[in-house]
Amino acid sequence: xxxxxxxxxxxxxxxxxxxxxxxxxxxxxxxxxxxxxxxxxxxxxxxxxxxxxxxxxxxxxxxxxxxxxxxxxxxxxxxxxxxxxxxxxxxxxxxxxxxxxxxxxxxxxxxxxxxxxxxxxxxxxxxxxxxxxxxxxxx
Amino acid sequence: xxxxxxxxxxxxxxxxxxxxxxxxxxxxxxxxxxxxxxxxxxxxxxxxxxxxxxxxxxxxxxxxxxxxxxxxxxxxxxxxxxxxxxxxxxxxxxxxxxxxxxxxxxxxxxxxxxxxxxxxxxxx
Numbered sequence: 354x355x356x357x358x359x360x361x362x363x364x365x366x367x368x369x370x371x372x373x374x375x376x377x378x379x380x381x382x383x384x385x386x387x388x389x390x391x392x393x394x395x396x397x398x399x400x401x402x403x404x405x406x407x408x409x410x411x412x413x414x415x416x417x418x419x420x421x422x423x424x425x426x427x428x429x430x431x432x433x434x435x436x437x438x439x440x441x442x443x444x445x446x447x448x449x450x451x452x453x454x455x456x457x458x459x460x461x462x463x464x465x466x467x468x469x470x471x472x473x474x475x476x477x478x479x480x481x482x483x484x485x486x487x488x489x490x491x492x
Numbered sequence: 493x494x495x496x497x498x499x500x501x502x503x504x505x506x507x508x509x510x511x512x513x514x515x516x517x518x519x520x521x522x523x524x525x526x527x528x529x530x531x532x533x534x535x536x537x538x539x540x541x542x543x544x545x546x547x548x549x550x551x552x553x554x555x556x557x558x559x560x561x562x563x564x565x566x567x568x569x570x571x572x573x574x575x576x577x578x579x580x581x582x583x584x585x586x587x588x589x590x591x592x593x594x595x596x597x598x599x600x601x602x603x604x605x606x607x608x609x610x611x612x613x614x615x616x
Contacts, residue, residue, distance in 0.1 A: 370521065381552060391583045392583045396583070398551065402552055403555065403591070406554060464592050465591075468591075
């Protein structure tokens with residue numbers, strides 16, 4: 354257990370809409386317990402929501418790993434959302450506004466990047482996609 | 493963590509000729525679609541002045557959730573009913589702006605009271 358009393362690591366398998374919703378609630382809960390303000394909690398949970406919905410929409414199943422990060426001066430949260438779905442053929446295009454190959458808005462990834470301090474995306478067509486996001490608590 | 497109400501249904505209440513739907517803290521695409529069906533089914537009712545979608549309890553709203561609400565509002569407008577989304581919290585609004593969704597796609601109000609005032613002063 355961490356100094357804040359929250360579990361440091363949560364792994365959520367994503368197979369259904371209920372799994373996705375639980376994962377988002379978990380993200381929000383962790384952000385709250387880590388001392389993020391309402392806007393910070395919202396940012397982290399909404400970013401996780403965008404990513405896990407992409408997993409269900411395009412890969413059908415995947416996994417989210419939520420982790421508490423500690424730095425000397427502050428706390429942060431990390432989410433690793435990964436799947437073995439079709440992957441993204443052109444990441445540069447996916448990161449532009451308003452492109453989508455599916456039923457979504459095509460806004461999720463650039464918007465998610467804007468909300469986070471760190472955003473890393475690795476995708477291999479035919480092998481899957483992994484997105485890592487981090488948000489640090491403001492001091 | 494209580495997740496027992498995840499697949500629940502939003503109950504609709506009528507207040508001064510206005511349908512009020514109070515959305516729960518956690519949204520799912522299914523819940524929003526069921527809400528749309530229920531609101532559209534109730535929309536033709538006589539003496540109806542409008543529909544309020546109260547999202548003050550909603551903690552997380554992603555772009556897809558917001559678009560779904562906007563689509564429901566558009567469908568009601570096509571039927572001649574005004575829809576106001578009220579109670580958007582600062583955290584939700586901040587994320588919607590970051591997500592670059594069209595936040596002006598739907599009429600909004602600070603809370604249920606101001607939404608009722610809007611409906612009583614502006615005819616659909």
